[in-house]
Amino acid sequence: EIHLNLNVRDLGQSATLAINERSAALAADGRHVFRFGLGQSPFPIPAAVESELKANAHQKDYLPVKGLRNLREAVAEYHRRGQGVEVSAEDVMIGPGSKELMFILQLVYYGDLVIPTPSWVSYAPQAHIIGRQIRWVQTRYQNNWRLMPEDLERLCARDPSRPRILILNYPNNPTGETYSADELQALAQVARRYRVVLLSDEIYGELHHRGQHMSVARFYPEGTIISSGLSKWCGAGGWRLGTFAFPRGLHWLLEAMSVVASETYTSTSAPIQFAAVRAFQGGLEIEQYLQQSRRVLQALGQYCWRRLDGAGLHTPRPAGGFYLFPDFSPLREQLTARGIGTASQLCNQLLEDTGVALLPGSAFGRPDEELSARLAYVDFDGAKVLTAAGDEPAGP
Ligand code: PLP
Numbered sequence: 001e002i003h004l005n006l007n008v009r010d011l012g013q014s015a016t017l018a019i020n021e022r023s024a025a026l027a028a029d030g031r032h033v034f035r036f037g038l039g040q041s042p043f044p045i046p047a048a049v050e051s052e053l054k055a056n057a058h059q060k061d062y063l064p065v066k067g068l069r070n071l072r073e074a075v076a077e078y079h080r081r082g083q084g085v086e087v088s089a090e091d092v093m094i095g096p097g098s099k100e101l102m103f104i105l106q107l108v109y110y111g112d113l114v115i116p117t118p119s120w121v122s123y124a125p126q127a128h129i130i131g132r133q134i135r136w137v138q139t140r141y142q143n144n145w146r147l148m149p150e151d152l153e154r155l156c157a158r159d160p161s162r163p164r165i166l167i168l169n170y171p172n173n174p175t176g177e178t179y180s181a182d183e184l185q186a187l188a189q190v191a192r193r194y195r196v197v198l199l200s201d202e203i204y205g206e207l208h209h210r211g212q213h214m215s216v217a218r219f220y221p222e223g224t225i226i227s228s229g230l231s232k233w234c235g236a237g238g239w240r241l242g243t244f245a246f247p248r249g250l251h252w253l254l255e256a257m258s259v260v261a262s263e264t265y266t267s268t269s270a271p272i273q274f275a276a277v278r279a280f281q282g283g284l285e286i287e288q289y290l291q292q293s294r295r296v297l298q299a300l301g302q303y304c305w306r307r308l309d310g311a312g313l314h315t316p317r318p319a320g321g322f323y324l325f326p327d328f329s330p331l332r333e334q335l336t337a338r339g340i341g342t343a344s345q346l347c348n349q350l351l352e353d354t355g356v357a358l359l360p361g362s363a364f365g366r367p368d369e370e371l372s373a374r375l376a377y378v379d380f381d382g383a384k385v386l387t388a389a390g391d392e393p394a395g396p
Helices: 015-028 046-057 067-081 099-107 123-130 149-157 181-193 250-262 271-282 285-308 328-336 344-355 382-389
Strands: 091-096 112-116 134-137 164-169 197-201 224-229 242-245 374-378
Touching: 015 344, 046 112, 046 271, 046 285, 067 091, 067 224, 067 271, 091 099, 099 123, 099 164, 099 197, 099 242, 099 250, 099 344, 112 123, 123 134, 134 149, 149 181, 149 271, 285 382, 344 374
Parallel strands: 112 134, 112 164, 164 197, 197 224
Antiparallel strands: 091 242, 224 242
């Protein structure tokens, strides 16, 4: 007999996992698989950060639940340096991945979770596990799926005093899009009017292809939590380290989260935290690493975008990160003739026929009939390419 919490009973296997398992099975059969499904940095961890981890392998004690003091200071300084926002060490919480911090935030917060679609695969399942209401907010293909302030306004105006958290992710997974300063300012105005808490997921901020990432915290400092971490820009997803920076007025959330953290994971891995200090302190080596990463991703992103656009697929032009979100509906007739009517069918068939692994847009909250899919252009040897990017003009 199975006794499961009702909230988790209906959570199926994620589309990501299913595609990855099928890809692995095909590869084991000797087929070449183009691994455009997995959203993982292709680059090695910067050498200085890796050696800091080795030097700190002996760190064995539990650390403070909110994080190592020096790391909290380094993260605060990093945000001040990068975005000119007022953040001090007391405002920072370290966790084992920003994903874990998001989960705990949802756990302690009382109110709605507002998510624009398409959005990263885990926000909604986290809300389901907790039993939290999700309010999906409308976005449109014509706006490249960016959230428009009037749509946020419409949602908030329905029940103006309801407490809400809006997750805003930019550069975006899965679209590669980001927001301009004017757009962020307009969204910030609406958020301020309705006192919406913004969870600004800036995990790809350093991978803005032109190095011009701008945080919404510049325009709504009192209501924005900045989420970041080592997983994407430092190539260290498996290290598991995420950071949240809170405004003073939201310290009650930080305190509640640290109570839950202390009763669950206790503290984030000690050697990783010591190494992360080096990463957030920055400096010439880290800056060069980032510049090279951006050059490679920009060149590849624009190249892939031109190919998809040239093939008639509507695809937002990527500004950051390593994803593209083509919409295959211009090919609907040909696809229907082959019995393909949904994004899931399209991705399964594409994998079987060509070995190209994409993830269906439905995994990111879009209707399956819409025929959108995510392509992660990270199937290359990042170490080799990064070395070459140091002295060659950007290609292809
Ligand atoms: N947010 C977005 C948009 C992501 O794509 C990811 C990772 O894929 C995360 C958050 C989670 O990152 P972390 O490794 O810090 O948990």
